[in-house]
Amino acid sequence: MVDQRIDSEASAAADDHYAAICALALRQAFGGTELVARNGSPWAFLTEISSSGNVSTVDVVYRCWTTRSTAAGR
Structure with missing residues (x-):
């Protein structure tokens, strides 16, 4: 979803190449997210690749x- x-919003804003860049950027942003559960509650931590952890x-x-x-539709 x-x-x-x-894809549809980015293609409408520019073209298919822009949509591909947006899709990759979204995956990059979510790829740097660590999801954990603490006492049954979900937590999300954003990690950096260029720092000391x-x-x-x-x-x-x-x-x-x-x-x-x-991504949340806002």
């Missing part, structure tokens, strides 16, 4: 916010 919506830093959270809100 998310793939179809991203820091997690959920402001610069990463700020950039990923757009992908999360887009």
